[in-house]
Amino acid sequence: MRFTLHGAHLVDATMDVERGDLVIDGRQIQAVEQSAGEDDRQLIDASDSIILPGFIEVHTHGGGGFNLHTTDVEEICSYQRWIPATGVTSFLIAVVGTPNALPEQQLNTAATAIEQASKNPQVPGAEPVGIHLEGPYISVEKRGAHPPVWLRTPDVEETELIMDLTRGHLQLITIAPELPGAHEMIRSLVEAGVTVSIGHTDADYEQAREALKLGITHATHCFNAMRQLKHRDPGPLAAIVQADQVLGELIGDGIHVHPAMMDMLVRLLGPQRTIVVTDALAGAGIPDATFEFAGQQARVICGAARLSDGTLTGSVLTMDQALRNMLEITHVNLSEVSAMLSYNPARSAHVANRKGLLRTGYDADLVIYNQALELQATICNGQVGYANAIWREKLKLQ
Template sequence: MSNNANRVFQVVNARIVTPSGVIENGALTVIDGIIADIRLSGEEQDASASKLPVIDAKGNWIIPGFIDVHVHGGAGHDFMDANEEGIRAITKFHAANGTTSLLATTLTASREDLTAVLDRVSRFMSATMPYTQIIGVHLEGPFVNVKWKGAQNPAYILPPQPEWLDEWVRRFPGVIKIQTLAPESEGSLAYIEKLANNGIVPSCGHTDATYEQIIEAADHGLRHAVHTFNAMSPLHHRQPGTVGAVLTDDRITAEVIADGHHVHPAGIKLITRAKGTHNVILVTDAMAAAGMPDGDYELGGLPVHMSCGVARLKETNSLAGSTLTMISAVQYLVREVGVTLEEASRMASANPARQLGIEATTGSLEVGKAADFLQLSDSLELEAVWIKGTKFDN
């Protein structure tokens, strides 16, 4: 990213997407990486603000930076085995595609390997992060259902292990933000309560749970569903399954992968109409192959082949994560699904911030929040990225 001189400036002549609507011909002032003011361009302001460096947005959109709560890697690297250089490459790639904050997401693996990921990521978080900010870890597995394993390695699937969580919370306080499990597995309800009591969002995924089991899990604290429709018991009019519970229980926020491969546009419309755009979170589920050419890769130790940008397990031909970026997902929602940019922005920024409990500091463009924002052209092409008021320089 560029130097800190860019942390004090004003963006003018912009269409600014805020929680209360779009400000046409707006001006956004940044002081020390924080949004200090939002108003109409040309409105009277104090003398000091009028002397700030000015960036002319030329009528383009200014929207909040994206927060990706489910991302495994990118640029040829995976959080499961990436060293500091690899993590830096992942965050640089996603910064270039509009993600200003993310959760480093794991896969089903051994206790030792998952602990090692938590250790590497927590150390990376403790230093200055030059690109996308890692704000925690999303543990996807290993307490899932082998029937819906998808790209999760079945060799390491097992029931919830409370003592693992005790160790992780003690050694890495505040690092785990979400954990995904199968609520029908033995001991899962008590484990869900344990997650919630530790400030971790309990999530369902890779699950064969019935409608009734998901509702019961929500009674115990379940609040999130990963990649809705994918790797979960499907909707049937007499057996609503996991999908039916996720769509109808307002306590559960639904992730969606909007890449045209994981969910049909009509399926995404169904999710947004059932949940409302305030209760849907846009994610990439991106793997190491994101941003890379077609070829052979690995996901959680399983061989994957990517063709035409679509990654599938070699053994089963199942979808294996994605190569999606957040800017591409937002563009897909607007162009193919028909949501407004304001609605897409809510699903990509405000909703994940609220789910993670960080909405007071980021996720929307409001005075006092971090200057995490993007400039998009009228056709929604990404023009510029600012992270904490510092412009990203690819």
């Protein structure tokens, strides 16, 4: 399909063009240009719209009633079809722990889903671009909703097994670097090209500083599930802020992190180093949902996901709402928000050479908002993943 989105407000991490044309040809952006006169292309009037790169989720466990930590490939496929309704065009499949063992079946399922999607690019939906293994090498003190029976001691010999199980699709792994054997495992994973994240950690400031020197370039949900930032005991967050190579996640719901602290983190890291995530669970997008997270019952209470004992577990945030939250809560502009929701996560997921920007030759992954910042349509690799009634008509959908 070849068409031009004409006269739109085009925004990404590198530009803010008040009125421009976006030319889509098949799966790619063919051109980004100032609005011109009529030509022989199929022109779609987008003069009342704001177009940004599609959102990239590097830390999500599911949504729409679907879990990503699963042994059912079709459940991941169902999530792929659902998630564009929230503006997401690419995501990492999050896998957590299993009792007293590596989650081998879940990792195999995730890898199979990724390979299946790459063989069938014509199927509409968000693209799974890799796996995020959140644990099992995390701190028991800062495990959050992860039960102790899921946790394991880092073992460099298990690195090869994990790489075999994920078949080259492991893009991100969360590790508590203070654990015995963690440094050796981090070195091995970095050498293999995996983005290593510090998270679910009780490391102090000095331990974090030493670990970051090993090649860690990512931090899992800053503030949450890590030692607190104190003026005489700064913990890992101060080390993360001081390490220029580290991109830090922020759960953008205003619940996991107080709005004032959300703004403070963005000021400390800068929009160029902040990654907005949802850490969403299967209940995201379903009001008053009761659902399961890796065998544990959870429910939505006052906009937050909690286990039966009241423990905060993931979120029910969606990325289209996260964009509005960041603009309302923090000091950033729309271009900077685009960096945090699209370009920066593309860097950690190793797809920044083709996703995260409105750039010629990049994948045609787009979100279309109206002037009130309400999501109108999502284009995934040049195909319509979601559209409301107005945009279904504009895009000639039945």
